[in-house]
Amino acid sequence: MRIRLDIAYDGTGFRGWARQPSxxxxxxxxxxxxxxxxxxxxxxxxxxHAPAPRLVVxxxxxxxxxxxxxxAHLDLSPEQWARLANDRRAQRDxxxxxxxxxxxNGILRADEDVTVTASRTAPEGFDARFSAxxxxxxxxxxxxxxxxxxxxxxxxxxVRGALxxxxxxxxxxxxxxxxxxxxxxxxxxxxxxxxxLLDYSWHRDDAGTLVAxxxxxxxxxxxxxxxxxxxxxxxxGRLAPEEVAQLxxxxxxTSEFKVLAARGLTLMEVGYPADELLADRAAQTxxxxxxxxxxxxxxx
Amino acid sequence: MRIRLDIAYDGTGFRGWARQPSxxxxxxxxxxxxxxxxxxxxxxxxxxHAPAPRLVVxxxxxxxxxxxxxxAHLDLSPEQWARLANDRRAQRDxxxxxxxxxxxNGILRADEDVTVTASRTAPEGFDARFSAxxxxxxxxxxxxxxxxxxxxxxxxxxVRGALxxxxxxxxxxxxxxxxxxxxxxxxxxxxxxxxxLLDYSWHRDDAGTLVAxxxxxxxxxxxxxxxxxxxxxxxxGRLAPEEVAQLxxxxxxTSEFKVLAARGLTLMEVGYPADELLADRAAQTxxxxxxxxxxxxxxx
Numbered sequence: 235m236r237i238r239l240d241i242a243y244d245g246t247g248f249r250g251w252a253r254q255p256s257x258x259x260x261x262x263x264x265x266x267x268x269x270x271x272x273x274x275x276x277x278x279x280x281x282x283h284a285p286a287p288r289l290v291v292x293x294x295x296x297x298x299x300x301x302x303x304x305x306a307h308l309d310l311s312p313e314q315w316a317r318l319a320n321d322r323r324a325q326r327d328x329x330x331x332x333x334x335x336x337x338x339n340g341i342l343r344a345d346e347d348v349t350v351t352a353s354r355t356a357p358e359g360f361d362a363r364f365s366a367x368x369x370x371x372x373x374x375x376x377x378x379x380x381x382x383x384x385x386x387x388x389x390x391x392x393v394r395g396a397l398x399x400x401x402x403x404x405x406x407x408x409x410x411x412x413x414x415x416x417x418x419x420x421x422x423x424x425x426x427x428x429x430x431l432l433d434y435s436w437h438r439d440d441a442g443t444l445v446a447x448x449x450x451x452x453x454x455x456x457x458x459x460x461x462x463x464x465x466x467x468x469x470x471g472r473l474a475p476e477e478v479a480q481l482x483x484x485x486x487x488t489s490e491f492k493v494l495a496a497r498g499l500t501l502m503e504v505g506y507p508a509d510e511l512l513a514d515r516a517a518q519t520x521x522x523x524x525x526x527x528x529x530x531x532x533x534x
Numbered sequence: 535m536r537i538r539l540d541i542a543y544d545g546t547g548f549r550g551w552a553r554q555p556s557x558x559x560x561x562x563x564x565x566x567x568x569x570x571x572x573x574x575x576x577x578x579x580x581x582x583h584a585p586a587p588r589l590v591v592x593x594x595x596x597x598x599x600x601x602x603x604x605x606a607h608l609d610l611s612p613e614q615w616a617r618l619a620n621d622r623r624a625q626r627d628x629x630x631x632x633x634x635x636x637x638x639n640g641i642l643r644a645d646e647d648v649t650v651t652a653s654r655t656a657p658e659g660f661d662a663r664f665s666a667x668x669x670x671x672x673x674x675x676x677x678x679x680x681x682x683x684x685x686x687x688x689x690x691x692x693v694r695g696a697l698x699x700x701x702x703x704x705x706x707x708x709x710x711x712x713x714x715x716x717x718x719x720x721x722x723x724x725x726x727x728x729x730x731l732l733d734y735s736w737h738r739d740d741a742g743t744l745v746a747x748x749x750x751x752x753x754x755x756x757x758x759x760x761x762x763x764x765x766x767x768x769x770x771g772r773l774a775p776e777e778v779a780q781l782x783x784x785x786x787x788t789s790e791f792k793v794l795a796a797r798g799l800t801l802m803e804v805g806y807p808a809d810e811l812l813a814d815r816a817a818q819t820x821x822x823x824x825x826x827x828x829x830x831x832x833x834x
Contacts, residue, residue, distance in 0.1 A: 244684040300685055339682075349682045382639075382649045384544040385600055385800070389685050500685070 235315040236356040237331045239264075239289070241304040243348040245496065246388050250297040251304075260348055261289055264306075267341040271334075272314050287314070292362045292504040293369050296456070298496030300389050302372075303351070305504045307362040331355040359513025360506070364520050368432055368505040369453060373446040373462045374498045377469075380442040390443060391498030397469030399436050399444055405468040405475035406434040406446070409461065409482060416485045418461055419454035427454050436465060444469075447502075459493045467491040535615040536656040537631045539564075539589070541604040543648040545796065546688050550597040551604075560648055561589055564606075567641040571634075572614050587614070592662045592804040593669050596756070598796030600689050602672075603651070605804045607662040631655040659813025660806070664820050668732055668805040670749040673762045674798045677769075680742040690743060691798030697769030699736050699744055705768040705775035706734040706746070709761065709782060716785045718761055719754035727754050736765060744769075747802075759793045767791040 241264070249257040253265065265288060273286035287308035295301060310318070318324060324333035335353035342348060359365070374390040376382055377397045383390070409431055416427040433449040446465065448458050464481065467473040473490060481488055507515050541564070549557040553565065565588060573586035587608040595601060610618070618624060624633035635653035642648060659665070674690040676682055677697045683690070709731055716727040733749040746765070748758050764781065767773040773790060781788055807815050 242682070242684055244687070302683070302685070346687055347684045349684055351681045381651045382542070383602070384542055384647045384649055385602070385689055387544070387646055 235310045235312070235331075236360060237308050237310065237334060238352075238354055238356040238360060238362065239306045239308065239335070239350055240352040241301060241306060241348065242351050243301050243304070244388060245295060245298050245300040247347050248297065250299070251291055251293075251295045260295070260301075260304075261291065263342070263345055263348055264289060264338065264350070267338045268308065270341050271337055272310070272317070290362050292366045293453075293501045295499075295501055296496050298499075300500040302500055302502050303504065304501055305362045305366070305506075307356055307360065329355050357509040357512060359509075359516060361512070361516040362504075364516035365506050365512045366452075366504050366519075367507055367515060368449050368451055369501065370433075370447065370449040370503040370505070371453075371458045372500050372502045373448065373458060373494070374500075375444040375446075375462070375466060375494075377444060380438075380444065383441065383443070386443065389498060389500055391495050393466060393470075395470050397444060397466065398471070399438055399469065401475050402444070402446075402465040402469040403436040405465050405473075405478045406436055406461075408476065408479040409434055413482055414485055415454065415457060415482060417481050417487060418457050418464070420456045421487070422455060425454065429454065429457070431461075434461060436469075456493050458499060459496070460491070462498075463494045464491040466494065535610045535612070535631075536660060537608050537610065537634060538652075538654055538656040538660060538662065539606045539608065539635070539650055540652040541601060541606060541648065542651050543601050543604070544688060545595060545598050545600040547647050548597065550599070551591055551593075551595045560595070560601075560604075561591065563642070563645055563648055564589060564638065564650070567638045568608065570641050571637055572610070572617070590662050592666045593753075593801045595799075595801055596796050598799075600800040602800055602802050603804065604801055605662045605666070605806075607656055607660065629655050657809040657812060659809075659816060661812070661816040662804075664816035665806050665812045666752075666804050666819075667807055667815060668749050668751055669753060669801065670733075670747065670803040670805070671753075671758045672800050672802045673746040673748065673758060673794070674800075675744040675746075675762070675766060675794075677744060680738075680744065683741065683743070686743065689798060689800055691795050693766060693770075695770050697744060697766065698771070699738055699769065701775050702744070702746075702765040702769040703736040705765050705773075705778045706736055706761075708776065708779040709734055713782055714785055715754065715757060715782060717781050717787060718757050718764070720756045721787070722755060725754065729754065729757070731761075734761065736769075756793050758799060759796070760791070762798075763794045764791040766794065 243260050248260050251260045253259055253261040265286065269286035287310060289306040289308050292305040318334060319330040321333040324330045331354050335350040338350045376390045376392045377395060379396045382392060412430045414428050419427045430451045433447055436444060436446050439445050446462055448461060464478045468475050468478060481490060543560050548560050551560045553559055553561040565586065569586035587610060589606040589608050592605040618634060619630040621633040624630045631654050635650040638650045676690045676692045677695060679696045682692060712730045714728050719727045730751045733747055736744060736746050739745050746762055748761060764778045768775050768778060781790060
């Protein structure tokens with residue numbers, strides 16, 4: 235049985251998503267909670283030695299990157315599933331998986347920076363990583379016009395000077411489409427850097443903070459932060475708007491702009507197709523990745 | 535010469551606004567920065583022994599309460615003023631006071647939770663506390679419907695259960711007007727509890743968080759958090775909407791509702807009259823407070 239988890243976290247206190255020995259990571263904290271629920275349960279039961287469930291995630295975020303709506307899945311043995319099904323509130327909800335979020339959050343209470351916002355039985359064919367059709371990120375920048383806002387400091391990157399948001403937005407729009415983003419990716423042996431950038435725009439929110447919305451089928455490593463860095467260089471006049479697409483087409487990593495800090499970056503949403511298309515999409519993505527592409531489905 | 539400062543802070547790490555020996559407070563941190571700028575300057579100068587400027591504030595916030603737009607003023611001696619006037623960038627701005635925010639923020643850089651958003655020469659008759667005509671606060675509550683959002687945890691108070699925002703908003707509107715709010719104030723010897731509540735409403739924001747907007751000429755101690763607690767009791771069904779006005783009219787402190795935590799409370803805005811009315815307003819408020827009313831112009 236497969237369960238879908240929706241997860242939110244403040245990345246400040248984590249060394250990223252992926253489990254690492256002796257470092258505090260989101261996956262590590264969540265799997266430790268799963269271990270307390272499923273791992274050390276009912277000695278003598280059929281699956282007393284079944285391993286605790288592991289998580290497969292839609293967007294493997296780097297150290298310091300936040301998530302408003304991360305998605306992951308886990309698989310349970312029939313015996314583990316039966317334990318969830320015994321939960322009385324879950325029975326009332328009609329989905330035994332619905333109680334898992336509550337149980338995990340009970341254990342996570344001391345970890346105020348991560349929470350499971352929902353848990354449910356995954357539809358047939360669902361794979362958090364391979365079924366996803368797009369990931370949407372937001373990047374927040376405060377310049378001299380914005381003014382510094384202490385309450386938003388954990389998910390906003392401060393920059394000096396005043397940025398021209400119209401130039402930034404114009405530059406961003408020239409990057410949209412199916413392209414080789416090698417100039418905007420940290421290289422990875424044997425991994426393709428061809429991606430479809432679906433949306434990329436900049437605006438100021440009500441309080442004056444510069445907000446970038448970036449959506450793509452998938453991102454290669456540090457890609458969002460490079461795309462953001464290039465447009466900030468445009469906003470401050472160090473690059474002309476048309477240069478960001480020229481740099482992309484040159485296909486070489488460059489020092490014309492900086493890869494901005496993880497701090498301002500938040501995974502906002504993961505898109506999946508309609509339920510009946512989930513399995514097809516997963517098979518398709520998995521096939522594509524295997525054809526000489528070892529890239530993760532999405533990193534930051 | 536009088537200077538107006540606009541200030542923002544995350545109250546989590548402060549023991550409130552008011553200076554206290556050996557405790558970290560907003561006033562304490564800001565006055566220490568002023569001391570570094572004006573106090574230890576130019577030995578041998580005419581005002582080498584002039585005291586460092588002290589701050590007078592619009593809303594003395596309690597421990598843990600935040601501010602998006604606090605207002606304070608300070609007075610400078612002619613010699614202190616002359617030092618500001620020498621600042622080249624301030625001369626370009628046309629207001630010698632404009633550079634003070636920059637200088638203070640340079641010193642405050644390590645204090646990421648407080649910033650001076652603006653500094654300028656105060657108009658004739660301006661008094662941050664006594665010229666103010668209203669204060670506006672926001673209170674944020676996350677219930678089971680909202681879902682917990684780790685990135686907003688420092689300025690949102692979590693409550694269990696699902697709240698009825700329509701009932702809360704209906705109850706809030708019955709409290710508006712000129713009334714004795716003794717039932718909603720922590721008592722203070724010799725201080726009046728009569729206030730004009732100008733606005734009080736509840737809504738859910740885009741993300742589902744319950745947000746209260748509360749505006750009054752001034753607030754007595756813990757008044758916003760009591761008003762919020764009463765409406766949360768309505769939202770969870772423990773009080774009927776009509777009871778919140780009945781409790782107010784009974785004029786007695788009650789255990790029917792809880793005073794909610796400081797954590798969810800933020801001072802959003804301070805209202806001042808047009809420049810030509812500032813001095814009149816200050817004289818009027820000062821007179822009223824002196825007539826047997828020792829209450830501060832605004833606390834939380």
